[in-house]
Amino acid sequence: MTGTGHPRRWWALGALALALLAFGLDVTILNVALPTLATDLQASTSQLQWFANAYTLVLAAGLLPAGTLGDRFGQKPLLLGALTTFGLASLACAYAADAGQLIAARALLGVGAAVLVPLSMSMLTVLFPAEERGRAIAVWTTAMAIGIPLGPVLGGWLLDHFWWGSVFLINVPLVVLGIAALAWLLPRTRGSGGVRFDGPGIALSSAGLLALTYGLVTAGEDGWLAPAALVPMLAGGLLLAGFGLRLRRAAHPLVDLALFRAPGFTWGAVLATVASFALMGAMFVLPQYFQAVLGADALGTGLRLLPIVGGLLVGVRVAERVRPRLGAKVVVATGFGLITAGLVAGATTSVSDGYGFVAAWVSLVGLGLGFALPPAMDLAMGAIGPARSGVGSGLLQAMRQVGGTFGVAVLGTVLNAGYRAGVDVTGLPPAAAAAARDSAAAGVKVARATGAPGLLDSVRTAFVAGSGTALLVCAALTTLGLALAVAYLPRQAADRAQSEHGVLTG
DSSP: OBTTBOTTHHHHHHHHHHHHHHHHHHHHHHHHHHHHHHHHSOOOHHHHHHHHHHHHHHHHHHHHHHHHHHHHHOHHHHHHHHHHHHHHHHHHHHTOSSHHHHHHHHHHHHHHHHHHHHHHHHHHHHHSOHHHHHHHHHHHHHHHHHHHHHHHHHHHHHHHHSOTTHHHHTHHHHHHHHHHHHHHHSOOOOOOTTOOOOHHHHHHHHHHHHHHHHHHHHHHHHOTTSHHHHHHHHHHHHHHHHHHHHHHHOSSOSSOGGGGGSHHHHHHHHHHHHHHHHHHHHHHHHHHHHHHTSOOOHHHHHHHTHHHHHHHHHHHHHHHHHHHHHOHHHHHHHHHHHHHHHHHHHHTOOTTOOHHHHHHHHHHHHHHHHHHHHHHHHHHHHTSOGGGHHHHHHHHHHHHHHHHHHHHHHHHHHHHHHHHHHOOOTTSOHHHHHHHHHOHHHHHHHHHHHOOTTHHHHHHHHHHHHHHHHHHHHHHHHHHHHHHHHHHOOSSOHHHHHHHTTSSOO
16 A cells, blocks of 8 residues: 555456446346246245345345444455355355245345445545545446446346346356455455444344335335334334434444534435435336336336436546536535436426437436535545444445435335326226226236227326426435535545645655
8 A cells, every 4th residue: 555545446446346236237137037036936926025125124234234344354355255145145046946045045145235335435445545536436336326227138138048047147257256356456454453343233223224124115115104114114213213322322332423523424425315315216217117108128128227327427527527626515516406407307208208308318317416426425435534434334325225215215105196196097897997006017017908998098198297296306305405515515525625734644
């Protein structure tokens, strides 16, 4: 290591990006395989939901403990262990003999992801000096984002040519290459002996995040007042409140509350969470639109999502060039302005609009995310010392994870309410009417099966109206993000500002 960072830092970042690509792919690739899994593994609807939920819940619960372990023992050995776990779990998923085995393997996959995500980010504080960390975080963010639209593209192609297990085996070569590259390129990092385990804090935070995430996922499916959603959400809130009290009273808390006195961390983390809400909300609405309204299959859906990544790549590049002159406050605020403009334009989409209009506003949303998300995370990480970068990045990623899950739940509820209020099922048998009102995808199937006059048009019109309302709700939140960025966000990361004023050397 030198005062300008590790000599192989950009190669090491490339290796981390390769590992994160596998994580990004796994976020969406499962969705393509669900119909096949329902048939081949004879999985029930509940089991199909748990294929996704087992992964999401373990990921949410494990982020903070994983960050603490990284601070205690060093990032490199745990990152290699996480990738190994991720690869073995992918193999177990591919060759699962029944639904129970696949659920267990997906949970193990979540363990690997829970370690990989926060520790790969905390490693950036070790590899890069403050003035380069923003660019490194931009690459880190892009590596994960690219996998999201590529998941359906690769998954659709694999299912057309191979059996369903191939959608999990795609992770294995990426993991093997990632392990080899990281073992060679990453410096050996020493843990801090001063980091003590806060057992009660870990238990409260993990249980609270797990319960809250489960409640939010269930709320998106069953409604906010359903007992299966309301009870775990309330329990999660109480557990997290207990975690907050624990942080105030513990001699060695899991998270130092002084961290939240740093504007860079507090507002950087909040705005990164708002951006994640917008990203995951858009990624929830768009695939349904492409399939129900434009008639795209899984492969076509993935291809139609690529403009959001293209916009993100351009946004990251431009933001990195203008940030030294304008500062993070202006860049992040501009990003939220672009996201809001894209979402408002998206809310005006009609059934008759072609893909060109949709691609334009989706690209604008991606451009805004490229402006807003990496600088916000850089400001948060700049307020964390290297000795606590693991738990700090774990907290940041936990907030983003909850924000994304909350986005899907809220916008899903708004979209479904708008769709059900607008779809006309007059004249349909009760069973067919109930199915058509359940979702736009089901409505399209009912329309094609029954040939009911006007039903297909009604389904598409109702869905577009519901999605427009959902996008406006999302735009309202990103407008709040713009206001918060202007009011509270620092111009640059704390450690970079100190370095420029001569407080830090090397």
